[in-house]
Amino acid sequence: MTSAEYSIRRAHPSDASEIAAAHRDSIRSIGPQFYPPSVVEDWGAGLTPDIYVNAMNGGEIFFIAVGQIENEPAVLGFATLRIDDSRDGGSVYVRGVATRRGIGSALWRMAEAHAIAKGAASIQVQTSLSGVEFYKANGFEEIGRGTTLLMSGRSITCVFMQKTLMET
Numbered sequence: 001m002t003s004a005e006y007s008i009r010r011a012h013p014s015d016a017s018e019i020a021a022a023h024r025d026s027i028r029s030i031g032p033q034f035y036p037p038s039v040v041e042d043w044g045a046g047l048t049p050d051i052y053v054n055a056m057n058g059g060e061i062f063f064i065a066v067g068q069i070e071n072e073p074a075v076l077g078f079a080t081l082r083i084d085d086s087r088d089g090g091s092v093y094v095r096g097v098a099t100r101r102g103i104g105s106a107l108w109r110m111a112e113a114h115a116i117a118k119g120a121a122s123i124q125v126q127t128s129l130s131g132v133e134f135y136k137a138n139g140f141e142e143i144g145r146g147t148t149l150l151m152s153g154r155s156i157t158c159v160f161m162q163k164t165l166m167e168t
Helices: 013-033 037-044 049-057 103-117 129-137
Strands: 007-010 061-069 072-082 089-094 122-128 141-149 155-164
Touching: 007 103, 013 037, 013 049, 013 061, 013 072, 013 089, 013 129, 037 155, 049 061, 061 103, 072 103, 089 103, 089 129, 103 129, 122 129, 129 141, 129 155
Parallel strands: 089 122
Antiparallel strands: 007 061, 061 072, 072 089, 122 155, 141 155
16 A cells, blocks of 8 residues: 555544544554464453544644545544653554554654654554554654553563653
C-alpha cells in the first residue's frame, strides 16, 4: 500500500467506531504471534467507541490512516498521543491487512511532529511485545520491562520505551 492508497488526518469523535474496529483488528491479527489466546481476548475486550471519544475529550490526540478494505472505506490504523506535564505518551495500532506497509511509521511521524510542536522533550510508550521492533525502528530505546493492566483488570507483559525528541 502506497501513501497514495491512504490518507492521514486528525481523528474526530465521529471516527471512534472505526478506530475501535481497527484497534480490535490489530490486536486479534498481530497479538497471537506474541501472546496466548486468553491474553489476546482480554486485550481486545471492552474497546468500545466511547473510550476513544472520552480520550479525545480529555486532550488525547488521534491521527488515523484512512484507506479501503475490500473496496470499502476504513480506518487502516491510528496513532494516539498525550502531551501533559507528568508523562508524554503515545501508541500506534495498524490493522493486520495494513501492516509492514509504512502506515504505522507515517502515523507515528504525524504524532511525533505534533509532540514536538507542543514542546515535548521526549515520549514514553508502554508497548506490547508485538510493538517493540516497530518502536525501535522509529527511534525508541527500551528502558525497562514489566506489566500493565488491561481494561479487563488482567495484566499483560509490556516493554517500556522512550524516545528523546529534543535536548533540554
